[in-house]
Amino acid sequence: MDLQDVVSAGVVEQRELLNQGVLTAQELIAATLDGIDHATDLGAFTTVLHEQALAEAKERDRERAEGPVGPLHGIPIAIKDEVDVAGVVTTFGTSANSTPAAADAEVVRRLRDAGAIIIGKTAMPEFGQWPFTESSTYGLTRNPWDRNRSTGGSSGGSAAAVAAGLVPVAMGGDGGGSIRIPSACCGLFGLKPQRGRVPVAPHEHLWWALGVIGPLTRTVLDSAIVYDVIRGNSSGDRFTAPEPVLSFEQAVRQPAAPLRIGYSTKSTTPLAKPDPVQVQAVHDTAKLLADLGHTVFEVEPTYPESTHAFFPQFFGGVRAEAAAVEHPERLESRTKQIIALGTWARRPVIEWGIRRGESLARKVDRVFAECDLLLTPTIACRPPEVGILDGASAIGALRSSIPMIAYTALWNVTGHPAASLPAGVGTDGLPLSVQLVGPYNGETAILSVAAQLEQARPHPRPRADREALG
Known part of the structure; x- marks a missing residue:
């Protein structure tokens, strides 16, 4: 048994061996x-829990025997560094916090109750x-596919860790695409669940109504x-x-029912045009879905300004989040600019934004009157080179974020x-991706079709996978 192969395997394979x-x-x-420890150059982890994880593993072996x-x-x-892990500082990607979290977040508690071992923060x-x-x-x-390229974000550490085969699962958060974007850049499967599907406790919210928590994995079943x-x-x-009605695992394991799947490469904003490679990935996936027995047709959604x-x-x-840190003087200048630019975003305005989002949801639901799922690109561009934020102001960073x-953000x-979900590899050697969007309570339909696509077109892995493990 090659332990490197086991480490880079998924949940199902590791669980079977255990x-x-x-x-x-x-x-x-x-x-x-x-x-x-041999892949620190990826910059995937902010904290690695060596002693705690080994102690927890010993306890897991004892429990299994009983x-x-x-x-x-x-x-x-692995856990993204915005989710509390007891005894570890929740940094939110900053140096502005220094006190360890007193208790696990609800998601981490559930993972531990299921037997998972928390290996570190990403x-x-x-x-x-x-x-x-x-x-x-x-x-x-x-990015493990090309270390001069970005993983995307904001769950980029989680994406790098999974894509490199360092862990089978890493938790992320998605407030505008932050699970799906790094999954697209790193060739992973990343589902943003419906709002309210996964608790964000102990926090009141994760960017109010925008943010959700979920895993990044190499397979749909994981x-x-x-x-x-x-x-x-x-x-x-x-x-x-x-x-x-079904568990998510049941949805993956049972045969996918024929669905009406609409596809569109239209961007939700005129400020971003899709790269032809991303358009082709959608068209190729649409053809594959039709070959698999689905009714597939092009649609022209009317995307509201959001x-x-x-x-x-x-x-x-x-x-x-910035108001809650212990050392605000340590925040990046770009973050301080965002704080200053957002002085108007107070509770009444935020609540109006939440209500407005609910109104927009009813408008975009019209597309699901004619199709069961919507197929689109995930990102408009190819994974950019690293260093895109070097010297960037808040306005410059916002502009660079648009493609x-x-x-995703809508x-x-x-x-x-x-x-x-992965859609092959481009001529640039980087992964391709497409996005499947579902109606409310549509996760099981997304998972079922994604699993069917994965079986027909297995997810690729970077050649550097083994090299990342030393």
Whole structure:
């Protein structure tokens, strides 16, 4: 048994080896930590929990010997550095916090209850503001496909860790595309769940109505398994979602029913035109879906202007997170500019933005009257070179972000579920991606079709995968 191959495997494979007794949690975690230590040049992790993870692995092995275990028992999982892990500073990508979190976030508690082992925290830009994972505190996070390219963001550390085969799962957050964009740049599957599907406790909100939490994985099934662990409402949730008829894992494992799938390469903003390679990926996927038995046709959605609903929550979310840090003087100058630019984004305006987003959701729902799922590009451009934020002002960073969020941010405003899924590799050697958007409670349909596509067109992995493990 090659431990490097085991470390770079997914949840299903690791779980099978652990259940069969071929591998212990202690062996898996030791090998995982070794791989992470040999790939520091990626800039994927901000904190690696060596001693804690090994101690937890020992406890997991003891628990396994005593009886039935959870669905993630012994599986290493990384956590984006905006989600609380007990005993670890929640940095939000800054150096402005210094006190460790007193308790796990609700999502982390659920992961641990299912047997997962928290291996460390992953990099993000300050407060997740940008679709590029770069910060003055932690530097650049590099794409395992090409280390001169960006992972996207803001869950770029999580994407780099999974794409490089360092961990099978890493948790991210998505307030404007921050799960889907890095998944697209790094060849991963990333589902942004419906608003209210996964709790954000103990925080009141994650950028108000925009942000959600979810995993980045290499396979659709791995994502479904993790979602079945973390989904479900908790007390105090402002936004809630009804229980699905099927579990997410069941949706992946059963054959996909024929659906009406509309496709469009139209951008939600005239400021971003899609790269022809991204357009071709959509057309190729549409053809494949038709070959798989779906009714596929081009649609022309009427996308409403959504920035007036997005920006109050964006600015208000950043200001709320910045107001809670311990050392505000350490924040990046670009963040301080955003705080100053967003002085108008106070609670009444934010609440208006949330209500406006709900109104826009009813408008875009019209597309789902004629199709069950919508197929689009995930990002308009190819993964950019690293260093895109070097010397950039807040306005410059916002401008550079437009091609990255042109197809994703609308669905945060409206709360619809949407997923980025791999669509092969471009002539530039970088992964291609498409986005599937669903109606409310449409995650199971997205997962079912995504799994069908994955079987017909297996997800690629970077050649540097093994090299990242040393």
